[in-house]
Structures are given as C-alpha cells and as structure tokens.
Amino acid sequence: xxxxAGALAAGPPGRRARLRLSGLxxxxxxxxxxxxxxxxxxxxxIVYVGALAVLFVSSFWTVNSFTxxxxxxxxxxxxxxxxxxxxxxxxxxxxxxxxxxxxxFTDAVLAFPLxxxxxRLAGRKTRALLFxxxxxxxxxxxxxxxxxxxxxxxxxxxxxxxxNGLGLPDQNLAYTNWAMWIVFSYVWLxxxxxxxxxxxxxxxxxxxxxxxxxxxxGFRTFRSVILPLALPGVVAGSIFTFSLTxxxxxxxxxxxxxxxxxxxxxxxxxxxxNANVPFAAAFATIPMLIMGAYLxxxxxxxxxxxx
Amino acid sequence: xxxxxxxxxxxxxxxxxxxxxxxxxxxxxxxxGLPTKIGKGEGxxxxxxxxxxxxxxxxxxxxxxxxxxxxxxxxxxSNEMFSLMHANGGGGGGQYDLVSASGDASxxxxxxxDVQPVNIHLIxxxxxxLPAFKSPPHNTVNxxxxxxxxxxxxxxxxxxxKKVKPAPKGWDAIYSKKYKGKLTVPNNPIxxxxxxxxxxxxxxxxxxxxxxxxxxxxxTAAAKxxxxxxxxxxxxxxxxxxxxxxxxNGDVWMGAGWPYQTLQLKASHVxxxxxxxxxxxxxxxxxMLAAKAPHPNCAYKWMRYVTTPQVEAKQAIVxxxxxxxxxxxxxxxxxxxxxxxxxxxxxxxxxxNKIHFWKTPVAQCGWQKKNDCMDYNAWQQAWxxxxx
Numbered sequence: 001x002x003x004x005a006g007a008l009a010a011g012p013p014g015r016r017a018r019l020r021l022s023g024l025x026x027x028x029x030x031x032x033x034x035x036x037x038x039x040x041x042x043x044x045x046i047v048y049v050g051a052l053a054v055l056f057v058s059s060f061w062t063v064n065s066f067t068x069x070x071x072x073x074x075x076x077x078x079x080x081x082x083x084x085x086x087x088x089x090x091x092x093x094x095x096x097x098x099x100x101x102x103x104x105f106t107d108a109v110l111a112f113p114l115x116x117x118x119x120r121l122a123g124r125k126t127r128a129l130l131f132x133x134x135x136x137x138x139x140x141x142x143x144x145x146x147x148x149x150x151x152x153x154x155x156x157x158x159x160x161x162x163x164n165g166l167g168l169p170d171q172n173l174a175y176t177n178w179a180m181w182i183v184f185s186y187v188w189l190x191x192x193x194x195x196x197x198x199x200x201x202x203x204x205x206x207x208x209x210x211x212x213x214x215x216x217x218g219f220r221t222f223r224s225v226i227l228p229l230a231l232p233g234v235v236a237g238s239i240f241t242f243s244l245t246x247x248x249x250x251x252x253x254x255x256x257x258x259x260x261x262x263x264x265x266x267x268x269x270x271x272x273x274n275a276n277v278p279f280a281a282a283f284a285t286i287p288m289l290i291m292g293a294y295l296x297x298x299x300x301x302x303x304x305x306x307x
Numbered sequence: 308x309x310x311x312x313x314x315x316x317x318x319x320x321x322x323x324x325x326x327x328x329x330x331x332x333x334x335x336x337x338x339x340g341l342p343t344k345i346g347k348g349e350g351x352x353x354x355x356x357x358x359x360x361x362x363x364x365x366x367x368x369x370x371x372x373x374x375x376x377x378x379x380x381x382x383x384x385s386n387e388m389f390s391l392m393h394a395n396g397g398g399g400g401g402q403y404d405l406v407s408a409s410g411d412a413s414x415x416x417x418x419x420x421d422v423q424p425v426n427i428h429l430i431x432x433x434x435x436x437l438p439a440f441k442s443p444p445h446n447t448v449n450x451x452x453x454x455x456x457x458x459x460x461x462x463x464x465x466x467x468x469k470k471v472k473p474a475p476k477g478w479d480a481i482y483s484k485k486y487k488g489k490l491t492v493p494n495n496p497i498x499x500x501x502x503x504x505x506x507x508x509x510x511x512x513x514x515x516x517x518x519x520x521x522x523x524x525x526x527t528a529a530a531k532x533x534x535x536x537x538x539x540x541x542x543x544x545x546x547x548x549x550x551x552x553x554x555x556n557g558d559v560w561m562g563a564g565w566p567y568q569t570l571q572l573k574a575s576h577v578x579x580x581x582x583x584x585x586x587x588x589x590x591x592x593x594x595m596l597a598a599k600a601p602h603p604n605c606a607y608k609w610m611r612y613v614t615t616p617q618v619e620a621k622q623a624i625v626x627x628x629x630x631x632x633x634x635x636x637x638x639x640x641x642x643x644x645x646x647x648x649x650x651x652x653x654x655x656x657x658x659x660n661k662i663h664f665w666k667t668p669v670a671q672c673g674w675q676k677k678n679d680c681m682d683y684n685a686w687q688q689a690w691x692x693x694x695x
Binding site: 067151 | 543
C-alpha cells in the first residue's frame, strides 16, 4: 500500500486525479454502475417511458373537431366511446388479439422442429445453411415481402395455380383474415426460430443421456426434459411474434379483407382524419395493457432468461 | 475550393438580403393582409404533393425560369397530407410551402389554420377557369381563397369488359348482389358521400340535399347502406395501385375509382372501361399555401405557372385528370388526340353541376341554421364502424 501511495504522489497531477478516481470507483462498485448506467437509463426514462406517459395523459383529452386543436380538459369520453356497446372498437381489438395469438401459436409450431433440427441434429455446415435460410427474408424489405404475398395469394397466384394443378378448386385467400394469418406467420417466423434455437442449444447432452439411463423413451424425454427447458425460448419468441402482430397496420392494409381493421389502422385513421391524437392514444393503451399482462406472464415462465 | 467558398458566400449574402427584404415585404401588405405582388424567388420550394404533381416533365422549366428548386414530399392519401401539414406545430411546420390537397382535406386544413389566404389576383390564369373551380366551397370560405384550384376528376365506375356483361349503367351496380365478391370501393370515409348521393336519388324521404352535409339520421342511413354493401366487396382499396393490381389479377371485376386507374389498366392491356354515371361524386385538388410557408414567393410563382393552359394540359395528360382551365383544351389535343373531350373539359356548365366535389364535412353546414350536421370525425367513426 505504501508503495502504491508513493507512486500516486509521484505522478503528474492529471494522472494522479485519474488514478484516484479509478481507485474510488474500485472501492465503490455501485458508483461505477451508476456512472455507466445513467446516460442510457436517463435516455430510456425520458425518451421511452416519457413518451408512453405523454401518450397515456393525452388519452384523457379531446380534440376540437372544428379546429383540430387539442383541448386540455380531463375527460373519460375517449374510453367511454371505446368500451360502449354498438361501437366497433372492442371487436377490432379482439380481432387483433385473435390474429396475434394465432400467429404466435403457428410460429411456435413451425419454428420448434426446425430449431430442434438446427440445434441438435444438423452438422455444422447444414446448420449454417439453415441459419442463412431462416434469416434470409429479413434481408429484404418487409413491404416487398408483403407485396410478394399479395401476388402469391391472389386469384391467379401461385397457390391457386398449384391447387388447380392438383385438380383442386380455387381458394379465395386474397384479402381475407386467413391471408393476414399466413402473411404474419411468415414475416415473424425468424423471430421465433432464433430464441427457440438458443434455448434448445443450451440443453446439455448429459441431461438427455441421464433421461435415457433412467429408461425414458424419446417421447418421454421430449415431454419431461426438452420441452420444459425449451419453453422459456418459445415464450421469448412469442413476445416478438405477439407484439409485432399486435402493433402492425401495414399487413391488414395490404392483404386484409373488408373486415380486417387492426388497432393500428384505427389509430392511423384517427390521427390522419382530424388529428384526433387523444382518441388514438386511448385506443393505443389497449395493446399496451395487453402486452403488459403478457410480459408479466412471460416473466413467470422464465422467458427473460432465454432472451 | 475558392470558387465554391465564394458561392457559399454568395448564398449567405443572398439569404441575408432576402431576409432583409422579406420583413418589409411582409409589412407592406394590402388592407386585407394579402401580398399585392410577388417578390423575388427564395431559391427553393418545398411541396407536399400527390406523386407526379410536380412532374419534372413540366416542373424543370419552372425551376429554370424562377430559380426555385422544388423539393418534393409525396403523400399517399389525404390523411397523410393532413398529418404532414399539421405536424410540427401545424401550418406546414415552417418547412413546407404548398400542399396539393384534395377536397376531402382542404377544409380541414383551413379550419385547422394550417393554410393561409392567398391573393387570387396574383394568379392571372384564374380568370380563365371554369366557373365551378374559381371559388369552390372546398377551398374558398366567406370569399377568402386559401389556394388555387389545379385539376379535378370525376369518381368513375370501372369494370372489366370481359367479365361484366351487360355493361353497368349506374352506381346501383356496386350495391347489387350480381357481382358479389368481385367489387371494390375506396377505403376512405369520404366514400360515405357516394352512398349518400345514391340515397339522395333512391330514397327521397331522407331529405338529403348535399351528400357532404348529413344529419345524424342521414349519416346512419348511408352507413347502413355501406354495411349492406360490405359482404359484396372483395376488398376496400387503399392506394390507386392496389386497385390496379386487383383488376389485373382478376380478383376484382368492377369498382369505384378514378380515370387514373383506368388509364393505367388500359396501358397494361387489362380489358377495362369506365363510365361516369351522373350525378356522381368527384374530387378537385387545390394548391394551398402553408400558413408558415418559408418560400411564399416561389409558392406564388408555382401557382401562377401550374395553372397556365400549357402546363395544365401537360399535367392532365401525365396524371390522367382534367384541367380547371378550359384554355388547356387545344394543348391537350395536341399532346394526345381527343383527350380534351375524353377528360370532359368541353362539357356544358350543367355537366359540372352534376358532379358533387369532395369537401370536408363540417358541423356548421350550409343548408340548416343549427350545427346539426355530422363533422368528419363522426364520418370517420361511422367508417370505422362500417369497415371494422
């Protein structure tokens, strides 16, 4: 210690101050953590949480339909309108929720076997190839892929061409809720594959061997060892697929049918028509509440350790 | 490098001089608060436009003549235009000078104070306009002009000639079950006016006088008609190209659209025709001056340029729409034979009276004293109910 102190005293003043600071940070780790976290946390709180707070507050205001000015008087009118019977908003929220749930389920079912093969069965080269193939769609614009699906699903598109080739009748898939389900499932699939793959890859081989030693057959091992350990990965992936679907408004616009309004479309319309930001904000709190509840459940299921 | 720096210096000096001039120019205004002459161009013009509304084929010459370099922000819908103009404190946010607003957005922009009055006498071609577009209710309030009309078009009934036989005769075709699942109409609350116009003729009991000025009962009746129409539709189209795609691949056989789509479809050899069943709804676009326009002189110069007969004719042919200036007729025919008649620029005045041009619905409607008309917010809510 004495030697250290001597060295400290001997250095030039700038260097001495720096060394003292580093010593202080070493002795008080919480100070270091505070210094490191303040800028990003500050930005997070102000920009992110702050924006959400403003959104929530403005949902209790109204807009003057004549001048499009926001009137800062507190009212529950927006919420009353959303929840009153005879209004379409709850129906629209329910449709959004249903499609998001269906997409999440579909992606989980599709992603699991692929991720399992990639993580546990494929050789290194095959795995790399599959990775590229799973991620390849993300390299092109999301919009381009939706337009491509518009063509595939259309009246004279690839699907009906294939059906006709097999001697089956045409299907009217274009501009229906089925079309939305298919397109959403496709565009968000990579976001499910990756976390499931990560979870499956982390299962040690010894667990499976132990399971076999105890006399479990393949299915039993899958049910009692693999599935519980992979579940956090599935839930983590579902956070992406669920929230991305819940917030989307472009896919409903481009491949949806006459009754395919999503929460996002209503928000977009209300802001656009009369700058009715307060109503849009009130309606936007619904997916926020849904996601909040979803994340709480996901945390219980251990999804955040798998992210 | 030296030259470039001198250029920069020139720009700075020019900007300073322009700023010095701009202040007195703002002070020297007529009693009505409007400018009395167009000053020197500011070197730039920022517009929110329908794609190709400042098409280089006719805008290049303007840029060369005036030195006003055009910066474009294309919008896909009236709502997008309104949002862009209303953002950043409104009035174009101090960024935009002009917006090519259609009638379903123009009154919204006026009442939201996003656009400012213009001195229409600074635009000489205005005197030549068809009477219907000199002071139309969608851009002129209490005699005050908030911009200059530029082009218009009727809403048309487009159909596939191979599939739809016999040819449709009127708007009842899109409310009839005959082509169930093969129809399309725009995804736009202003579509309610089309239903109201249809009811105006088929259900006189409702007492609709103006399809854009509806009481609650009339709005409900129009919405009911549209709810009945929904199962007949393949989809609501959002962008003109969406409708084109649906006609091309055979998903849709008949629908409401604009001459623009017919033109595009014919160009790609889809067997379509359009009819304009009268009376019909229609749209008319206005170049409106942003309330906080940073380059008002360039904006005035553009409004002056774009309404001249030659430019009107060029824009009409490029976009597939009709000029407001009938003097454009011979120039149109020169560019494309028979196009003046094809776009209905040579019709008698009675023809234009049968087209009900888009205007934003407001509560303070013209034909009753009380504020008992439904405003556009109510229309939007009804539209959400229909499409939700």
